[in-house]
Amino acid sequence: MVAMSLPDKKLEHIKQRLCADYPDILIIESQKSYWNPQTRTIYYNPNHSHPIWSLLHEVGHMVSGHINYSGDVELLMMEAEAWKTAKVIAKKYGIIIDQDHIEDCLDSYREWLYRRSKCPGCGLNGLQSEPTQYTCPNCTTIWKVSKSRFKRSYRRTIKTPARKSSSK
Numbered sequence: 696m697v698a699m700s701l702p703d704k705k706l707e708h709i710k711q712r713l714c715a716d717y718p719d720i721l722i723i724e725s726q727k728s729y730w731n732p733q734t735r736t737i738y739y740n741p742n743h744s745h746p747i748w749s750l751l752h753e754v755g756h757m758v759s760g761h762i763n764y765s766g767d768v769e770l771l772m773m774e775a776e777a778w779k780t781a782k783v784i785a786k787k788y789g790i791i792i793d794q795d796h797i798e799d800c801l802d803s804y805r806e807w808l809y810r811r812s813k814c815p816g817c818g819l820n821g822l823q824s825e826p827t828q829y830t831c832p833n834c835t836t837i838w839k840v841s842k843s844r845f846k847r848s849y850r851r852t853i854k855t856p857a858r859k860s861s862s863k
């Protein structure tokens with residue numbers, strides 16, 4: 696049998712503690728880390744740069760009761776809440792999640808949100824009018840955004856404001 700490295704042992708230990716503390720959930724290795732509330736399963740990636748923090752973050756989503764989100768801003772708020780909860784849980788297991796790591800993770804969501812909500816017409820911040828649609832309150836441009844939870848965002852303009860007499 697191959698001897699486990701120290702970080703692997705630590706990860707195994709945390710997994711066992713989580714299984715004991717939350718006996719109704721499943722913890723499964725996966726390429727992607729996420730919480731599935733329907734099957735009450737936490738998927739985590741052991742090859743993540745910080746697998747324990749990442750795992751605890753998903754536990755944070757679970758403990759916070761996150762099921763669904765209705766908009767991008769809510770998604771960002773849920774991310775922040777999941778980290779906040781994860782920090783409390785981590786403490787119980789003698790683990791400290793680095794705040795810089797949390798900010799880095801939240802920054803990637805913030806940037807994603809910024810890219811999505813930026814009006815392709817005038818550059819101001821639009822409002823999410825539908826799960827996959829933003830509207831600019833300034834120039835009335837409407838654009839579509841990808842539905843996916845957290846993917847590279849793309850924007851597709853579906854309505855640009857009618858131009859008044861062009862004066863170039």
Ligand SMILES: [Zn+2]
Nearest residue numbers: 752756774777
């Ligand atoms: Zn999350």
Ligand SMILES: [Zn+2]
Nearest residue numbers: 814817831834
């Ligand atoms: Zn605009």
